[in-house]
Amino acid sequence: MQSKRTSTNPSGSSRSNSTTNKSVKTIQSNHSTNLSKNATPASKNAAAAKVCSPTKQQQAKNTKVISPSKASSKTEIAHFIASKENNSQKQKTKETVAKPTEKDLAAIKIQTTVRRFLGKKTLEKRRKEKQEYEQKMEELDKQAFLYLCRLEQEKAEKQQAKEQEEKRRKQEETKRKKRFLEAAFDGNVVSMKQILKEVSDIDDKNGLGNDVIGRSLRTKHLMAIIECTDANENTALSEAANGGHAEAIKLLLENGADPNTIGQFRRTPLYRAAFAGHLEATYMLLENGADPRILGGDSQSPAEVASVQAVKEVLENWKIETTETLLKQIETAKEKILNEDKQRREAETMKLEEFVNELETEYKVKQKKLEFAYCELNKRIHEHDVCMSEGFDKPELTESAIHDQEFEVENAKLELESAREQLAKARLALRESSKTVDEETEEELPGLKVVIKELDDVLFRDVGNRIKDSGKWPCVIDINGQAGTFLRYRDTNYVCSLRPADMEVNNIRLSLLGAIRFGKPFVLDMMEVDMFETCVDIFDKVMKGLMNSIMDKTIVNEDKYKTLIKSTDGPEYELTKFNEIRTSKFMFILLTKNPTPSEKLMQLMYLIRVVVPI
Known part of the structure; x- marks a missing residue:
């Protein structure tokens, strides 16, 4: 019955829809007028949202009576109202911002002038400080050059006086x-x-x-x-x-x-x-x-x-018999003189050996002192880095501690150098006293002498196969430190024996294992200190007899290096990733600034001495 009425009166339905639309428009216009006149910006936005967001029942009714085109026009109206309100709000905000007064402008001008003046003064001060610094450095360079010249002059004068004497x-x-x-x-x-x-x-x-x-x-x-x-x-x-x-x-x-x-x-x-x-x-x-x-x-x-x-x-x-008897007496007298000379040499040698032993003991003490100074310096540098990373606001304290320790290191270096020179002279005198007259020749330091430019050909390329034929690993002796810089910037695994972080057991293991895995040189830098025996003890903590395995070159055998691999090392260090082509390129290089290494070290290694070209 109801459906029939609806179908029989279509005009009534359309009239009701049009009436509804007109009432909605009237309500929206009334609401927008009230919002714009009386409401705050927040209330306006809330009201607009209420107008634009009808209830569920209204939405249900509107869904039945409003067409899609008319629904979209309502949304556009809501957006237009919101944008208009925002523009009016911005305009009011601009009006409320007060313009700077004359006092404000004067203050701004004063501040600008003062800041410009202070900036110029700061710039002039920094330029002056830079100029003074450059002048000071230039003066220090001159003083250092004059000091070196004076040292060389004194050395030459002493040598000349000695030669003249x-x-x-x-x-x-x-x-x-x-x-x-x-x-x-x-x-x-x-x-x-x-x-x-x-x-x-x-x-x-x-x-x-x-x-x-x-x-x-x-x-x-x-x-x-x-x-x-x-x-x-x-x-x-x-x-x-x-x-x-x-x-x-x-x-x-x-x-x-x-x-x-x-x-x-x-x-x-x-x-x-x-x-x-x-x-x-x-x-x-x-x-x-x-x-x-x-x-x-x-x-x-x-x-x-x-x-x-x-x-x-x-x-x-x-009578010839008398002559023969006298000749025997003469021969006995000569033997006596020779025995006295032999006893003299033995006594001199014994005395020099005692003196050398004393100097060696003193030299070892100086080495330990320098080793401790280096370790302490590296520790303070590490502490400074940690403090800076944690936001420490007084870095000058840690920097001062670093500078003080650097001074201690330099003093220890000078003391070690003096002890080394005295020990070298005593050893030279001991060698000379042990020689016969026919053996007394000019003493030369052992080792192949090369300049730094030739180090690549001699050390890595091994031109002439001298290192290979010797069956030993190379020991590079460089008192100037150029070889250390050269080797650090090459593709090597570099370990400094005086840096505690480098001498950690796990770091040594990974550095050595990586050098074997990728066929790279493993460089052990002892710097000025004879740290070989200490390094042997530390390497034994990694693996018993590790240094001996390195020296006799058995470390490149699979049964040796596989004991260094751990499950936590990652897939790159799996045993299947090692191959003979790469492991055969492994090289152990010992680097030192000590011009006279121990006799044991000189016998174990092939010596390469870096000299300064004249």
Whole structure:
């Protein structure tokens, strides 16, 4: 029945819809007028939202009676009302902002002028500080250069004075020998004794004692005068025999002169005395062991060249058995002198060894001091970094502590350098005392000498296969530190033995494992300190006998390096990722600033010494 009424009165439905639309528009206009006149911005927005957001029942009714096109027009009306309200609100806000007064403008101008003035002053101050800093640095550079020049000059002056003193000493010694030879030829025994006394006085002046070393050196210096020769290799005894001076011959023989020395033309003192016809000189020589069987350069004996018959008869009638007995006595005397010299050398060596041991102990103490200073410095730097990352507002405190520790490090370096120089000199003296006369040559530091530009070819390319053929790992000695910078910026795993963070067990393990895994050099920098034994102990904490495995190159074997791998190392360090092509390129490099490493280290490694080109 109702459906029929609805279908039979369509016009009634349309009229009701149009009436509804008109009433909605009237309500919206009334609401918007009231909102714009009386409501605050917040209430206006709320009211607009209520108008634009009908209730669910209204929405249900409107859904039945409002077409889609009319619904969209209502939404546009709501947006228009909201935008208009926002514009009016902005306009009111602009009107409410007060314009700056004259006082405000004056204050702004004053502030601008003051800030400009302060900015200029700050800029001028900073420019002045920069200029003063540059001038100060330039002055410090000049002072440092002058100081280095003065040091080099003093060093050169000391070397020159030493050379001049040595030259003067040799000249005096040469003159003394010449005077002694002339006195022996002239038979001036007084002058000869005076010259021998001069030698003894010089030894007293130089502080030679009467112990084993002192007695041996005194005998050595005395024999250097007694056995001196001229340009023709004739001794003082030969000159005295040629002159026929029996007293001079007696003095020389009593002081250990050899009666059978061979001089020019292979002539002995007996040959020359017989040739000159000096009977007394000939007889004295025979009684002191001169051998009449020694032939001269002309293949003649002293008896055959004797110019006086009496001399010839003495030589021909002389019993050779007596000469042989005297020769044994002379040989015994020579052996005694040699034994004294040997005892002197042994005593000197023992004394020097004790001195070297003392210096080595002191040197180790200085090394420990420098090691501690470096560790403390790295610790303070780490603390400073941590404080800065946590927002510490007084960095000058930690920076001051770092500067103080840097000063301690520099002092420790100077002390270590002084101890190293003293130890090197003592070791040099010990080596020289252990040598024989034939072995005394100029001492050179061991190692292949290269400049920094050649280090790539020598160390990494191994041109000539010297490192490979030696079967040892290289040890780079560089007192200037250039090699350290070079190796740090290469593709290497670099570990500093004086940095606690680097010497952590896990860091050493990963650095070594990474070098083997990717075929890279593993660099261990000991800097100025001999840290090898300490590093051996730390490496043993990673794996027992790790340093020995590195040194004998068995660390690149799978059964060795797989023990270094841990499950937490990640997929890159899985055992399947290692291959022989990369592991064969592994290299261990030891870097040090110590110019004289330990004997053990020099035997274990192939030494490469970086020198500064002249």
